[in-house]
Amino acid sequence: MHETLNSIGKNVHTIKASIFDYDLIITRDPENVKAMFAVQSQDFDIGLHREKCFKSLLGSGVMTNRQEKWKHSRSMIRPQFARDNVADVDLFQRHLEDLLAKIPMSEDSWTCKVDLSPMFFNFTLDTATEFLVGQSVHVQNPAKNPLRWDFGAPDLASFGHHLDEAKRIIDRRGAMAKYGWLVRDKSFPEHCKAVQTVIDYFVKQKLDSCLDDEKVVETPSGKPRFVLLDELAKECTDPVELRCELLNVLHASRDTTASLLGWSFYFLARYPEVFARLRREILDNFTDSPTSEITDTDFRACHYLQYVLNETIRFVGIVPMNERAAVRDTTLPRGGGFDGQSPVFVPKGTQVLIPTYSMQHREDIWGPDVEEFKPERWQGRKFGWDFIPFGGGTRQCLGQQFARTEAMYVIARMLQIFDKIENMEGPGPIKMHHTIENRSGSGVQVRLHLASPAFGYCQKQHDLKLSDECDMGLGADRAEQVA
Secondary structure (H helix, E strand, O other): OHHHHHHHOOOOOEEEEEEOOEEEEEEOOHHHHHHHHHHOHHHEEOOHHHHHHHHHHHOOOOOOOOHHHHHHHHHHHHHHHOHHHHOOHHHHHHHHHHHHHOOOEOOOOEEOOEEHHHHHHHHHHHHHHHHHHOOOOOOOOHHHOOOOOOOOOOOOOOHHHHHHHHHHHHHHHHHOHHHHHHOOOOOHHHHHHHHHHHHHHHHHHHHHOOHHHOOOOEOOOOOEOOOHHHHHOOOOOOHHHHHHHHHHHHHHHHHHHHHHHHHHHHHHOOOHHHHHHHHHHHHHHHOOOOOOOOOHHHHHHOHHHHHHHHHHHHHHOOOOOEEEEEOOOEEEEEEEOOOOOEEEEEOOOOEEEEOHHHHOOOHHHHOOOOOOOOHHHHOOOOOOOOOOEOEOHHHOOOOHHHHHHHHHHHHHHHHHHEEEEEEOOOOOOOOEEEOOOEEEOOOOEEEEEEOHHHHHHHHHHHOOOEOOOHHHOOHHHHHHOOO
16 A cells, blocks of 8 residues: 555645545545544444444454444443553563563573564463453463363463454455345354353353452452453443453454554664663663562653554554545545645545555655654654554544553563564565554574573472473474464
């Protein structure tokens, strides 16, 4: 999409295009984004094809609903994402320990070559499911699954596989827009059913329990543990509605955060000066002890960490495309006329695509160094409508604070533990794997060096074992089996 728009003209930011038998508008103009998401938001909604593509898997929820149904979902979900509820660093720490335990070490304090990407996807699935239903699926460490010997329980070990496969098929259908129904896959209903069965199991457990007799579960720090299902069940007792809302939130939270973590370490391995500066900031704020206390409020002082996350999101476009559809005849403020500065008529039903990746690579907005990974560009820069990784306006992502806190916590802890990172993929262009989110097409092939103060911690916490497989090139294979 970016190359297509640039081939028409670098100063062309809004075009009309045809797919099969219908027209759509493509715009990377921040003023048009502002109109659709804020100023004229009453004239736009998500497109019908999003609802149709996702409904078989997610059902009706905050991500897929439109108009009045969406308002109902939003009113139920929004209060649960208050800042205190999402700042559960104890949750992140528990599952980060499982991730670290999967990284094999060599005798020289370097890890084996490892692909961090599948580990991050397993990590975010584990944290998201525990946050949502109070029980992690433990795909990173299946031995921790308390239901593995319960023959009446669903198969948690394959939950991630079925979720990934269902989303892969949905992505193919989404690319066909309103003709997505032409994409047939006999396995799709099976994958959807397997995912829904797991969530249904936990919803039924919750609704069958006696709320009055339930004990308040605390985190290791003594705070009451927040579980989204517990709170939603106070407002709704419809098991299907609860399942749908939980799956909608899971879809929005798991893969995007995993992709963000993967890309962050992808770039840290290629820009040693960024890694060094970021690690200095982490140690200045949290010391070099992997057991030092870190709270979500502490990250406010980590400005360079914020810059690195923002630049990672900008450079790769974690969610490379957004969209809206006109619910009535309306206009967009720019894109018409000979100079592209006049309004554009948008008939009712017209879909408008927003290629966020392309908007985040406009040289006239971001400067001549737009194709460079440069976290420093964010110093003093405020978010505008040219940067919408979490959407904007009334449909802005409710879980953005959860996602950013989770990513910052993992990066901070890993940079306390490891003092060097090395790119093991070698030189070459960036390979992007475009799905619903944008992830690295070659994984995150790195090795990491254990900092001296962290060795005792890792040995104690993770039963650290030295591996003799690194020289044989088996370390990466072991990591890939985690996914």
